[in-house]
Amino acid sequence: MEEVASSLNCSLDEFSGREPMVPYSYKDYIQKFKRLPAHQKEYIKYVINLEYDRMVSLTSSGKKSMKCFEFTSVEDGLADYGSQKVHDVWVEQNPLTRECTFFVWVRTSNLEPKFCRNSVLGFQYLDGRLPKHGEIWMFLRSGYLYIGRYFKRHGVQFLRSLNGTIDDELITNSLEYKRVGRYVGTIDIPDLTSTV
Known part of the structure; x- marks a missing residue:
């Protein structure tokens, strides 16, 4: 047969x-x-899981379960996408968390002084929307994540480091930069951060 x-x-x-x-x-x-290369396969699996979790959370009330990513290999402000650990966390539904589709747990001080060590950053997955001038976004390029403030001046797009330790990243080919999410706000998740 x-x-x-x-x-x-x-x-x-x-x-x-x-x-x-x-x-x-x-x-x-x-x-x-x-x-596809391994890091792009991982990203596609992440998007599928993210959208599935979002669909499930839309049917619940009170608290909702979300994914919080921790990156263990961060060098010069860039996080290796392959070094991720995933934590399932429960958060209260409020106007801020309703906008978030995933969290990133910043365990290092590489992003100080804008984000302190042990901060949990909320992001909204908006791959179809272009960043606005001055917004903070997370981008994926060649397997590395970069969180920076997006600027566009005289038709030139670039990302500015949040801590000033990395030179401005010129976006010469926007196809090389995958828009992972827009920064929404810092979230308090005591169940996660109190264990440190």
């Missing part, structure tokens, strides 16, 4: 009338996904 299904390019499920476990429309995406 497997050989027949393979030669007909169909699923064994079709012989029983069941819906295929992997719809044909996903096969193209799966092939493309397999060809």
